[in-house]
Amino acid sequence: DARVTQTPRHKVTEMGQEVTMRCQPILGHNTVFWYRQTMMQGLELLAYFRNRAPLDDSGMPKDRFSAEMPDATLATLKIQPSEPRDSAVYFCASGQTGYSPLHFGNGTRLTVT
Amino acid sequence: QQQVKQSPQSLIVQKGGISIINCAYENTAFDYFPWYQQFPGKGPALLIAIRPDVSEKKEGRFTISFNKSAKQFSLHIMDSQPGDSATYFCAARTPRGGYQKVTFGTGTKLQVIP
Numbered sequence: 001d002a003r004v005t006q007t008p009r010h011k012v013t014e015m016g017q018e019v020t021m022r023c024q025p026i027l028g029h030n031t032v033f034w035y036r037q038t039m040m041q042g043l044e045l046l047a048y049f050r051n052r053a054p055l056d057d058s059g060m061p062k063d064r065f066s067a068e069m070p071d072a073t074l075a076t077l078k079i080q081p082s083e084p085r086d087s088a089v090y091f092c093a094s095g096q097t098g099y100s101p102l103h104f105g106n107g108t109r110l111t112v113t
Numbered sequence: 114q115q116q117v118k119q120s121p122q123s124l125i126v127q128k129g130g131i132s133i134i135n136c137a138y139e140n141t142a143f144d145y146f147p148w149y150q151q152f153p154g155k156g157p158a159l160l161i162a163i164r165p166d167v168s169e170k171k172e173g174r175f176t177i178s179f180n181k182s183a184k185q186f187s188l189h190i191m192d193s194q195p196g197d198s199a200t201y202f203c204a205a206r207t208p209r210g211g212y213q214k215v216t217f218g219t220g221t222k223l224q225v226i227p
Contacts, residue, residue, distance in 0.1 A: 004156070031213070043157070043202065043217040056214065091156050095213075099145055099164070102215060104156030 002026045006092050006105035014113055018080040021108045023092030024073055032075045033102065034060075034067055035091040043091070049075065050097070082112045116140055117205050119218030126225050132190035134221045136203035139184065143205040147215075148177065148188050151200045160201070161188070193225045 005024040013019055025032050034046040047057040047067040057067060064083070069075045079086055089109050093102040118137045126132045136146075145164055149157035163170045163177045163186065170177045176189040190197055203218040 033215075035217075042219040045214065045216075048214065093156070097213060099162075101147060101159035101162065102149075102157075104149075104158065106154065106156050 002103075004092055004094050004103050004105035006090075006108050008108060009106065010109045010111075012111045012113065013082055015083055016081040017112075018078065019082045019086075019110060019112075021077045021090055021092075021110070023075040023077075023094075023105060025075060025092070025094030026103055027073070029094035029096055029103070031095045031097060032069060033093045033095075034075070034077050035093065035104075037089045037091060037107070046077070046090075079110075082110075084112045086110060087112050116216045117203060117218040119203050119221060121221060122219070123222045124224070126190075126193045126223065128193060128195060128225055128227050130193050130225075132188075132193045132197065132223055132225070134188045134201055134203070134223075135185065136187065136218050137183075137185045138205050140205070140207065141184070142207055144208045145206040145213075146177070146179065146186050147204050147206070148175075149202045149204060149217075151202065151220075157202055190223075193223075195225045195227055198223055198225050 007022045030051050032049040036044045046060045048055050049069045052069040066078045089107040091107045093104045095102045147162035148160045150160040151157040161172050161175050174191045179186045200220045200222045202220050207214045
């Protein structure tokens with residue numbers, strides 16, 4: 001059963017540290033999304049890739065967040081420097097263009113102290 | 114700007130009862146309306162979806178009702194079970210230029226009590 005894999009599952013770090021989250025999308029999927037989930041804001045879209053090219057990162061704080069897809073099997077989301085307000089669950093999702101669902105990973109729970 | 118409004122925020126239903134979650138949208142360009150189910154510690158997973166040219170879609174105990182003129186859609190869970198206890202998100206997709214941006218509602222936490 002193919003699934004999206006995210007690592008790490010949990011991350012606790014101190015303010016100012018760099019955080020890197022990784023995602024392995026489902027093989028054959030050509031779209032990758034990064035979402036952030038918080039109680040206050042719900043699911044927010046941070047970045048979107050299609051065929052590894054970034055199409056939209058307007059939801060991402062540009063000064064500290066960056067998203068890349070170095071190859072078809074790896075997407076990364078980096079925060080540098082991290083701040084307490086970045087504490088949230090970060091989800092990666094992959095899919096295919098057309099009327100197909102998004103497949104979500106189980107998320108990375110980030111806590112910045 | 115909240116493009117998809119979801120209510121209620123939380124819902125408690127007796128086992129065997131009907132759970133109803135409502136969503137409303139403004140953007141008439143949305144072309145696909147999925148519902149996702151999320152259990153604690155897991156990512157959301159697609160439950161059921163509908164296109165705007167259909168007024169109703171049923172899969173087992175789950176039904177989406179869609180009212181295009183009112184720009185509203187709802188999820189009905191018949192014969193609700195304790196295993197249905199989860200958070201439910203409605204969503205809507207914009208097909209703009211092949212970029213299929215999915216906007217989520219704020220979620221409804223459903224608790225089904227025995």
